[in-house]
Amino acid sequence: MALVAPLYSAEQIQVPAQLPDVLKAFTKEVIKRQPVDILRFSATYFADLSKAAKSAAEVEAPTKQQLRQVFWTINAPPDALVESRRLLETCRSVGINEGTLQKALTVGRFGEDGMMPAGELLIVLLAMSSTSHPETIASMFMVMGEEGRIATSAFLNLILALGVLDKSFSPKVHQQLSEGLKAFLFVEWDDVEQTHALDGILENFESAKSALKGDPARLTVYDGNSTIKTSMFQDNPRAWQDMLHTIKKDLDEDTGHTFKIIWPECSLRNIEAGLAARKGTTSPGTSSNARSNLQLPD
Template sequence: MDVQLQSFENEQEMVLSEEEASARTRGFPRLKTQEEEEQLAAQRLAVPSPLPRILKEFTKAAIRTQPYDLLRWSAAYFAALATGLEPPVKERLEFPPLEAPGGLTPGYLRVLHRQQGDAPFVQYEQLLRRWKGLCLGVEALDTIWGLVATEEQDEVPWLHIVSAGSGLISQSPLQTMVLVCETLTTEPEGASACVPMTTFEPLYLHVSQLDHPGLPGVGPAVGIDVTGPLLEHLRAVAAEQGGNVTPRNLAHFNCPKLY
């Protein structure tokens, strides 16, 4: 009898110990099997197939463009990609970094020109969105807009923006017109940067009438005594070059002065 009682008590202690152990571990999650762990790992590591390429192109674009505000530029970059527009990306790194009004540089001017596409006119609000996407100072945009537009105008010819923007960041009217050619040319970088004379002539006349002595790239307005001989010379040169002129033609010793 004593042996049976002792055995029963031992069994009860074992039951209590199992219940107590179960109670102690009830608050902890059940350990997953190896198969369950592998399934979860596969789900966690599922990377969308386009992601590596997108991140690689984004990184290269950010390095080339060197935006002043990476987060704001990134928002403009992905918004452009999502809507099928030209992203705000420089074709190459500009080095050393250039100091210019509002951060505008020749590289950024070419980005804006590519974003404009073939549209002949641009509205201020439209240009302002692109300007902010490139993290450029709005004061520089207002200076450019003030050079080409009256208070009543809500849109202006895009090429006037290109010429005025070139004037803002240049140190002489000659440098301005060279930059205009480099911005508008369809030739690859390093080529002659030729543009049609039919494009160059009205833009040069536009710059020649921008009376702003405080801007070295614009200067005071000049008359027909200056513009006449220059255009006559360049028309003759363009006739021998398939109707095009190049920055080299402007800097040639036979070329009359631009201002």
Template sequence: MPLPETMFCAQQIKIPPELPDILKQFTKAAIRTQPHDVLQWAAAYFSALSKGEPLPVKERIEMPLTTDKTDAVLTPGLLKILHKQLSPKGVVNVAELREKWKHLSLPEEPLKAILQLGNFSEEVEWIKILALGCTVLGGSLLSSMKHACEILTMDPEGGAARVPFETFSFLYLYLASIDGEIAEEETASFLSGIKEQADQQAGMVLLRNFLSQPSTLF
């Protein structure tokens, strides 16, 4: 067996030229994301990086929630990470969803509640998981739709948060059916008014337009 090479000086240590930038980007990502479990998140980060998959990184730092809980909680930024990672698939396996959820150190109880509420099997439509995730964030239908639009929009942060009417309508009808307390006639009338406004905006629903609707529909 050959003896290991003896190190005599620092010049013998070969550092890959791309390593400094990789570590710099990792550090910036960690600062933005503020992971609850750094080691678990770092493993997920480098695994995604090596596979060319979307990274589990927030777009910006979120203000910490005022809570006494020591566990991580679902936030718009974390839900947007999951959307970035899973939305390209359209339909996702529950096992993969659980894995991505765990990578963000999120407690299992909210995910269990989402899966039970949607009565999902082993394959789930991501858009429905996103919708129910927004109910965890918001509680009311109004705030849930607001979070959904802000996550789905291609507009910059603080912009109009536009989404296609078809997407808005699907989410609203789905959440209204889960809620079960809004009459179908009211839902149809509400969406008809939203569509009229969307038709004037190239088929896009603006966040401010539906926020001004009667609160009885939310």
């Protein structure tokens, strides 16, 4: 007959690595606060702890004001190397949560130790808070510029950093920008626009349509609840998003309502048709009942 092992032998007990620290912190709080009902206190304490852990894991786009505050607190040019830990702590101090920072570190392939160019982390965070390439690039000057200007060399390095996030910012685009801006020591948004190097990225409405590979039936439909539903296309998802945001902006201005884009599934032809119908024009290839396809909110 086999012997039954003791229920609580050392071999059976596996203490989670974080348990001692959790219990230590909890015990300190109990001793400090001296609760009358320790069970009720315990329930509240661990519920709050759970909420904090969940919040830290969430990814929430930072505001441009937060990023501006980080940049001025660091007090270094966008392409200057700064200590990673200092930069991350500054981000946390202005309210950028841990989940967002971890996402940015992963996307930008940064480490939490050593040094990193301050502007490169900020450009990743800026892209997270922008709805389109034009907004990302124009916002560089607001977040990291002095009186709306950035040193040309620093700006070109930021464009290289954007190339890690999106292949639209190709070496060819970078070379065209370098040529177009070589006479400038500092640049502002107007200087960049005048190079026309970014035209193919900034004016992406038509290129986004071509990314649909001639299948307009798959595009966009409006569900009547102030929501534009759309598909994400793997070949050029960012251009597709930019196009939808352009349409959204037109709709907002035309109707006085604020529309929300959610992903996925829908048909762009219908939403374009509805927009054209409101403007009294006809969108190529659209049906006469376009207005009914775009059900605007009351």
